[in-house]
Amino acid sequence: MSYSKRTKNLFNPNSREPFKLSRSRIENFLRCPRCFYLDRRLGVDQPAGFPFNLNSAVDHLLKKEFDVHRARQTAHPLMKTYTLPLVPFRHEKMDEWRENFVGVQHLHEPTNLLITGTVDDIWVNPETKEIHVVDYKATSKDGGVGIDAEWQQGYRNQMEMYQWLLRRNGFSVSDTGYFVYANGRRDPAAFDGKLEFTVEIFPYTGSSAWVDAALQKIKACLAADQMPEAAETCDHCAYRAAASEVEGAIGGQTTLF
Numbered sequence: 001m002s003y004s005k006r007t008k009n010l011f012n013p014n015s016r017e018p019f020k021l022s023r024s025r026i027e028n029f030l031r032c033p034r035c036f037y038l039d040r041r042l043g044v045d046q047p048a049g050f051p052f053n054l055n056s057a058v059d060h061l062l063k064k065e066f067d068v069h070r071a072r073q074t075a076h077p078l079m080k081t082y083t084l085p086l087v088p089f090r091h092e093k094m095d096e097w098r099e100n101f102v103g104v105q106h107l108h109e110p111t112n113l114l115i116t117g118t119v120d121d122i123w124v125n126p127e128t129k130e131i132h133v134v135d136y137k138a139t140s141k142d143g144g145v146g147i148d149a150e151w152q153q154g155y156r157n158q159m160e161m162y163q164w165l166l167r168r169n170g171f172s173v174s175d176t177g178y179f180v181y182a183n184g185r186r187d188p189a190a191f192d193g194k195l196e197f198t199v200e201i202f203p204y205t206g207s208s209a210w211v212d213a214a215l216q217k218i219k220a221c222l223a224a225d226q227m228p229e230a231a232e233t234c235d236h237c238a239y240r241a242a243a244s245e246v247e248g249a250i251g252g253q254t255t256l257f
Contacts (some may be wrong), residue, residue, distance in 0.1 A: 034230040066121055086124060117158075131173055146202060
């Protein structure tokens, strides 16, 4: 498989057109400004990961399940189990907000960045009309699951980013969102051609106060003529540095044996 630099959809500091930036790209900046700069300014993205097809299947099925109750404006059984006074939010743009490369959008005028994010679901309190961002997650592990681990910071950022986007679109958005977490069971005696899941709901109360400042930093990063420093915890940058050092030590030879 060949790999080449991308030349389209890159940030041009001389352009006055809004620059489209997805929620996932913002997360990339938070993880490592140098990798973000290489991608959005210079056209060198990180190698693509393998698709999580089972996770995508769970996501798709949960959406179908909650959409039945969205059409009826009834509470899903999980909402009743957790005594949540909510129903799935019905809105004419719901399909658009879930569509990749479209999603919920907002032009951040101070930076001229067009921010986008695709939501999994939105629930609403019929009495207060306040909406709650909902994100689906799937895994398979022994023991319980949660959303408090250090490696799940990206999940929490994701929730807060969606809250920020929906507020900028004029909605009354609760600080409390919900993770619907499906955990594939490993304890059944046999596979028998099916996976069984336990599904739990985890509330998360976050704050999107960090978003505006982060967008200002992103714009400054993109507009700079020099690459920023790599994050100390970035595996991609550590790999590139180690590979460059070894390649330099062997004088650019193509074979070692």
